[in-house]
Amino acid sequence: MLPTRMVIATRWKSPNSRxxxxxxxxxYNKMSIFREHKTIADRAAxxxxxxxxxxxxxxxxxxxxxxxxxxxxxxxxxxxxxxxxKGIKEHRFTYGTNEKNTQVGSAQGKEVRQGQRIxxxxxxxxxxxxxxxxxDKPGEEMYEIEMSLEELAGYLFSDLxxxxxxxxNFKFTTQEKMKRKGKRPYGIRPRxxxxxxxxxxxxxxxxxxxxxxxxxxxxxxxxxxxxxLRYKHIAPVQKENTAAVVFFVMDVSGSMTKSKKFLARSFFxxxxxxxxxxxxxxxxxxxxxxADANEVNEEQFFTQVPNGGTLVSTGLVKxxxxxxxxxxxxxxxIYTFYCGDGDNWSIDNKEALASFRRLKQINQTMCYTEIxxxxxxxxxxxxxxxxxxxxxxxxxxxxxxKNFKRIRLEEHKDIWxxxxxxxxxxx
Amino acid sequence: xSDWSMEELQGWDKKICTLGETLGLxxxxxxxxxxxxxxMMGHMAYTGLPTHYRHWSYGKSFDRIQTEYNLGMSxxxxxxxxxxxxxxxxxxxxxxMPTHILTMAHCVGHSDFFKNNRxxxxxxxxxxxxxxxxxxxxxxxxxxxxxxxxxRVERILDAxxxxxxxxxxxxxxxxxxxxxxKKYYEDLMRNDTTRRWxxxxxxxxxxxxxxxxxxxxxxxxRFLEEWxxxxxRIVEKESLYFIPQACTKIMNEGWACMIHEKIVNALGxxxxxxxxxxxxxxxxxxxxxxxxxPYHLGFKIFKYIxxxxxxxxxxRVRETHNDETFLKTYLNEELCKxxxxxxxxxxxxxxxxxxxxxSGEDTWQTIRDDxxxxxxxxxxxxxxxxxxxxxxxxxxxxxxxxxxxxLSEANKVFEHINDLWQGEVRFTTVIEDETWEF
Numbered sequence: 001m002l003p004t005r006m007v008i009a010t011r012w013k014s015p016n017s018r019x020x021x022x023x024x025x026x027x028y029n030k031m032s033i034f035r036e037h038k039t040i041a042d043r044a045a046x047x048x049x050x051x052x053x054x055x056x057x058x059x060x061x062x063x064x065x066x067x068x069x070x071x072x073x074x075x076x077x078x079x080x081x082x083x084x085x086k087g088i089k090e091h092r093f094t095y096g097t098n099e100k101n102t103q104v105g106s107a108q109g110k111e112v113r114q115g116q117r118i119x120x121x122x123x124x125x126x127x128x129x130x131x132x133x134x135x136d137k138p139g140e141e142m143y144e145i146e147m148s149l150e151e152l153a154g155y156l157f158s159d160l161x162x163x164x165x166x167x168x169n170f171k172f173t174t175q176e177k178m179k180r181k182g183k184r185p186y187g188i189r190p191r192x193x194x195x196x197x198x199x200x201x202x203x204x205x206x207x208x209x210x211x212x213x214x215x216x217x218x219x220x221x222x223x224x225x226x227x228x229l230r231y232k233h234i235a236p237v238q239k240e241n242t243a244a245v246v247f248f249v250m251d252v253s254g255s256m257t258k259s260k261k262f263l264a265r266s267f268f269x270x271x272x273x274x275x276x277x278x279x280x281x282x283x284x285x286x287x288x289x290x291a292d293a294n295e296v297n298e299e300q301f302f303t304q305v306p307n308g309g310t311l312v313s314t315g316l317v318k319x320x321x322x323x324x325x326x327x328x329x330x331x332x333x334i335y336t337f338y339c340g341d342g343d344n345w346s347i348d349n350k351e352a353l354a355s356f357r358r359l360k361q362i363n364q365t366m367c368y369t370e371i372x373x374x375x376x377x378x379x380x381x382x383x384x385x386x387x388x389x390x391x392x393x394x395x396x397x398x399x400x401x402k403n404f405k406r407i408r409l410e411e412h413k414d415i416w417x418x419x420x421x422x423x424x425x426x427x
Numbered sequence: 428x429s430d431w432s433m434e435e436l437q438g439w440d441k442k443i444c445t446l447g448e449t450l451g452l453x454x455x456x457x458x459x460x461x462x463x464x465x466x467m468m469g470h471m472a473y474t475g476l477p478t479h480y481r482h483w484s485y486g487k488s489f490d491r492i493q494t495e496y497n498l499g500m501s502x503x504x505x506x507x508x509x510x511x512x513x514x515x516x517x518x519x520x521x522x523x524m525p526t527h528i529l530t531m532a533h534c535v536g537h538s539d540f541f542k543n544n545r546x547x548x549x550x551x552x553x554x555x556x557x558x559x560x561x562x563x564x565x566x567x568x569x570x571x572x573x574x575x576x577x578x579r580v581e582r583i584l585d586a587x588x589x590x591x592x593x594x595x596x597x598x599x600x601x602x603x604x605x606x607x608x609k610k611y612y613e614d615l616m617r618n619d620t621t622r623r624w625x626x627x628x629x630x631x632x633x634x635x636x637x638x639x640x641x642x643x644x645x646x647x648x649r650f651l652e653e654w655x656x657x658x659x660r661i662v663e664k665e666s667l668y669f670i671p672q673a674c675t676k677i678m679n680e681g682w683a684c685m686i687h688e689k690i691v692n693a694l695g696x697x698x699x700x701x702x703x704x705x706x707x708x709x710x711x712x713x714x715x716x717x718x719x720x721p722y723h724l725g726f727k728i729f730k731y732i733x734x735x736x737x738x739x740x741x742x743r744v745r746e747t748h749n750d751e752t753f754l755k756t757y758l759n760e761e762l763c764k765x766x767x768x769x770x771x772x773x774x775x776x777x778x779x780x781x782x783x784x785x786s787g788e789d790t791w792q793t794i795r796d797d798x799x800x801x802x803x804x805x806x807x808x809x810x811x812x813x814x815x816x817x818x819x820x821x822x823x824x825x826x827x828x829x830x831x832x833x834l835s836e837a838n839k840v841f842e843h844i845n846d847l848w849q850g851e852v853r854f855t856t857v858i859e860d861e862t863w864e865f
Contacts, residue, residue, distance in 0.1 A: 030444035030445070030447070030448060030454075030456070031437075031440065031441055031444055031456075032440045032444065032456065032457040032458065032459055032531070033456065033457070033458040033459065033513070034433060034436060034437060034440070034458075034459045034461065035458060035459065035460050035461065036433070036460075036461040042465070042469065043469050043473070044468075044469050044472055044473070044485060044486050044489040046481060046486070047481050047482060047483050047484075047485045047486030047487075047489070048486035048487075048489055048490055049486070050483040050486055050577070051483040051484075051486035051487045051490065052486075054483060088487065090484055090585070090588055090589065091589050091836050091839035091840050091843065092588075092589050092590070092591070092592065092807070092836065092840060093590075093592075093593070093807060093808045093810060093825070093832060093833075093836065093837055093840050094807065094808070094832070094833045094836050095806070095807075095808060095830040095831065095832065095833060096830075096831050096832060096833040096834070097773040097775075097833070098772070098773055098775055098831065099772050099773070099774060099775070100772070100829055100830050100831060101772055101773070101830045101831075102770045102771070102772045102783060102797045102800070102801075103770065103771055103772065103780075103797075103801060104719060104768055104769070104770050104771075104794060104797050104798040104801060105716075105717045105718050105719065105768070105769055105770075105771060106714050106715070106716075106717075106718070106719055106720075106723075106724075106766045106767055106768050106769075107714075107716055107717060107767045107769065108714040108765070108766055108767050109767070110716065110767065112767065112769050112782055112785050113782070113785060114782055114783065114784060114785055115781060115782060116781070116782045117777075117779045117780065117781055117782075118717055118771060118779075118780045118781070118782060119717065119779065119780040
């Protein structure tokens with residue numbers, strides 16, 4: 001319909017004339033204009049998509065909170081996690097919600113008395129610096145986005161350049177598997193196919209009756225012939241293994257503080273999610289070590305009370321043992337991630353390096369992660385330079401190649417770059 | 428499609444307008460745009476202005492409105508009208524006729540208020556649509572400029588939006604720039620007979636504390652590029668345009684409710700229409716338990732004035748008052764008790780709101796004053812530019828009135844101010860009786 005326009009015949013008083021003379025009803029006869037129009041374009045579209053971009057960015061930034069709070073490793077991919085997203089709020093000066101900020105309400109027709117409690121209980125605002133759990137502060141705008149771990153992983157890895165990555169860094173182990181490939185007239189006895197052999201014999205018998213060379217009424221046995229024998233044929237084919245096992249090895253000695261473990265955990269989470277994303281099934285083995293190593297479950301892995309010294313090689317030897325027993329490299333894609341603070345007993349360094357070298361041969365990707373600040377390390381090397389002693393970080397450099405990577409995590413924001421270093425893609 | 432026709436709409440409009448005139452109202456011509464609910468949401472998100480500039484925050488509010496509407500958490504407003512000449516208003520196709528009748532009568536009330544209330548005298552209703560259009564075009568130009576781009580524009584706009592209400596609260600007072608202010612004080616000193624201005628320091632900057640943070644930054648930040656300055660001024664001008672509406676929310680809504688009630692009662696609408704009207708009207712002006720419904724409060728007070736002093740007085744009140752003076756003058760003990768107003772505050776230790784006072788003989792004045800402290804912009808802190816040091820440090824101070832700032836928010840806003848000032852900023856406030864500097 002076309003815009004309906006009505007012409008206003010009367011003249012309007014200038015809005016700025018502030019004379020207010022009571023009723024002037026006789027001077028004119030007012031009417032309004034009606035317009036029916038349909039805008040085709042959604043005017044908010046671009047601003048909405050801009051806003052969504054910001055949310056997506058915020059989601060990526062909030063994922064570390066999720067990593068921190070959820071028990072994620074080993075969870076089913078269908079599990080829904082809530083991701084609190086903050087930071088898209090618009091800020092302005094406001095008064096705090098407290099005793100001094102008095103508000104007024106009305107309660108017409110209701111009984112109210114002084115001192116009465118009203119409304120719902122709210123959690124008390126944490127003071128600055130006391131934890132930053134989102135959602136505690138009243139009035140804080142939170143988006144809670146619910147997604148499954150699968151979706152989350154998709155989100156996380158959407159930024160990586162996957163095609164290139166699959167070519168370069170992502171391989172499956174292959175295995176020769178025997179597959180049936182029909183029947184054939186020769187072979188070994190155990191593969192004799194009785195059913196097929198009988199079929200052959202029956203076929204020959206029918207033909208013989210038809211030709212008159214055999215009379216079924218005669219009572220004579222129609223015997224098997226050499227040419228009736230059929231054997232199952234089995235041929236080898238190359239098959240990709242889609243199962244993987246991930247070893248998470250962590251130093252839980254006294255020097256690994258809670259915050260360091262937390263960093264490690266976040267990193268492990270990413271690795272786990274990524275590999276889970278790629279393989280059809282995945283096994284996770286947690287190995288914690290001090291001066292000796294144990295296989296533990298996830299909870300123990302992250303919460304174990306630290307004690308004892310550090311012998312990195314014990315953890316690695318344990319990995320080798322388990323691989324030997326349960327995960328043959330021909331059948332499994334093996335990933336080993338070692339995580340520690342590099343504080344190894346110096347006598348063990350050579351042994352550890354040898355272990356790393358052995359392991360990287362059978363691993364798809366292997367990674368030595370050191371947690372701690374580079375600065376501490378520099379001080380250390382200054383101090384240690386006199387003795388000529390090298391740290392594990394230096395030793396492992398000797399083994400570094402495309403299968404074996406060294407990664408240093410100082411703080412949370414290093415995780416993503418470290419991850420991309422390991423698997424390629426953009427940072 | 429709806430159960431009404433355009434002709435019907437025009438018919439009712441004519442009657443409404445005639446009745447409005449009989450009441451002695453004087454309003455801008457109204458242009459009703461008939462739109463569907465989606466367009467309505469768009470108009471709501473952009474504060475009703477059809478030509479508003481683009482910014483992600485409006486996309487955000489659109490999404491919120493849509494979600495709430497789809498979930499049935501909130502309906503869409505019946506009425507939305509812009510302070511412009513002609514006044515633009517929106518009618519939703521989906522609404523039935525009785526709603527339109529109420530809306531149109533209500534709009535006449537609002538438009539009359541815009542045109543007559545003294546707070547609105549400097550809002551430039553004649554040109555506002557074009558001004559916003561021009562501003563919107565400039566913002567778009569900056570966003571598309573390859574040397575500027577969306578990100579940089581947003582950085583400035585985000586920061587401006589954070590302090591958009593740090594503007595003077597008395598509408599219509601023109602801001603003097605430093606030069607003008609200096610001349611003003613020089614004249615004062617020259618003609619000083621009381622010797623009061625003798626020791627006044629003419630070299631300080633600003634000469635008097637400036638509550639217009641945006642204008643001050645636009646005027647005194649030498650590092651700003653022209654487009655940045657322009658953006659700051661655009662946001663400042665928009666705020667100044669909206670301040671009168673924030674200052675008169677209770678009155679404006681009360682007045683419009685009173686007018687629509689009067690008009691519709693006199694319209695002689697069919698019985699079934701009338702029932703719908705009553706239902707809607709009561710929904711709009713009902714008290715909200717535990718809160719203040721501005722429609723309800725304003726309506727009640729205007730009814731009270733009419734009962735005791737006549738409608739002529741109401742017309743005078745709608746012209747001269749704002750919410751603050753309106754409540755101060757007309758909210759009396761009787762009304763306080765009738766509305767059962769009470770004050771409450773949040774007790775952090777308990778995690779509960781606790782009622783502090785209920786309306787009574789000795790308490791109603793406290794309650795009224797506390798109410799005044801929370802109406803319009805009084806619910807937002809005042810931040811003043813105290814000084815601009817020679818080394819370029821900007822010194823800001825929160826005018827503490829007993830209520831402490833929310834620190835986490837203030838921190839974020841402080842960052843935004845830093846973005847705008849591009850130099851040292853110092854900001855002081857009082858938290859739990861101690862001076863706090865950012």
